[in-house]
Amino acid sequence: MEQISARDLTVGYGKAVISDATFQVLPGEIIALIGPNGSGKSTILKTITRQLKKMSGKLFIGEDIDDSLTEVELAKKMSMLMTERIHPELMTCFEVVAMGRYPYTGRLGFLTAEDKKKVEEAIALVGAEDVANKDFMKISDGQRQRVMLARAIAQEPEIMILDEPTSFLDIQYKIDILSVIKKLAVERNIAVLMSIHELEFVPAIADKVIGICDGSIYKIGTPEEIFTGENLEKMYRMKPGTGDRIISGLLEYSKCLK
Template identity: 45%
Template sequence: MSYCETQALAIGYGAPLLRDIALHAERGKILALIGPNGAGKSTLLKTLAAQLPTQGGAVLLDGQNLAAYTPNARARKLALMLPHTARTELTTCFDVAAAGRYPYTGRLGVLSAADKQQVRAALELVQAAPLADRDFTKISDGQRQRVLLARAVCQQPEILLLDEPTSFLDAKGKAELMTILQTLA
């Protein structure tokens, strides 16, 4: 059964870039979007994550229209990892990964001991635990990718939407990432 699907989806900025998109993603499966730069892959992922409004049609998540979910409920169901995230000064890698726990922390964003353990486990999973206390702006792009993946994993989503997840990773890092994604699936 499809967990995430689209019905006659149209995506774009103001005017539709692509129309009549039919996508069906199942639990436990990895689905890859392949295409040239500018084809609309990132726009589709942002629309699936409700960061961009649909230009028509619908996105269904677990049989329910994505628009019906509250932001926190949606964040518990799916996470989007973008390769180009705004960098904030004086923020540790632990803090960046911990941002993924905010759908669970309440309005004040205070992390419980269980939340902190979830962050540590996610950093460990993506092999970024040694970076926890480092400044996010002072690590390599490949290391940033791992920390951003840890942030997405911290949300404990049922669907991970990853935009260019292997960007900035060397061949070994790409192979490790694929193994991590297979484990998560």
């Protein structure tokens, strides 16, 4: 099974946003990237998924340097769910999910019976059967997010990169999607790296947390190790004493999600 390893990775847009980042995500593990807006979480994910070129350092997909993999080879190993909205014209949800099979279908994109089965399984896993034949542009944001997650699942990845997968969703959609992600990591041994703003979900979903602050990785550890008042105050520039009160509420809330 594949994993992600970054060594002294520097990422940014001409100017470094995050410097000298070293971390790894193992098969079956969910790593949550946390930090304030603009701290560089999405920049790291976009670099891993080749939407941005890394500035320096090394990035490994399994034992391979990422640059050595073709786009198709990478697509067979890694799927992504990013914050950018897609706008497919006149496509059903089934057809959108089927886009996840394109690394396996060749240039013409014809689906075999096995491909269609994989698509149907992915749709069922996220509970989107009721919208499978509906126009993707005519369903709710929560339903679209389910469909996009199904597309990532249909790709049969060993690694999943998720950029704020629960943003702008109602609470039940958030819980449903995070539950599916947790199930995928455990049952399919997928390495998951995800950015997330909703800190209240992190103790229930993440095996480890990467905290980002001031242009670098501040700390890496379990949720229990990262979620201290002092750490939150440092990362989010809170007033002294604020962090402990927030931690108390987060830990109580997380008990409802496990």
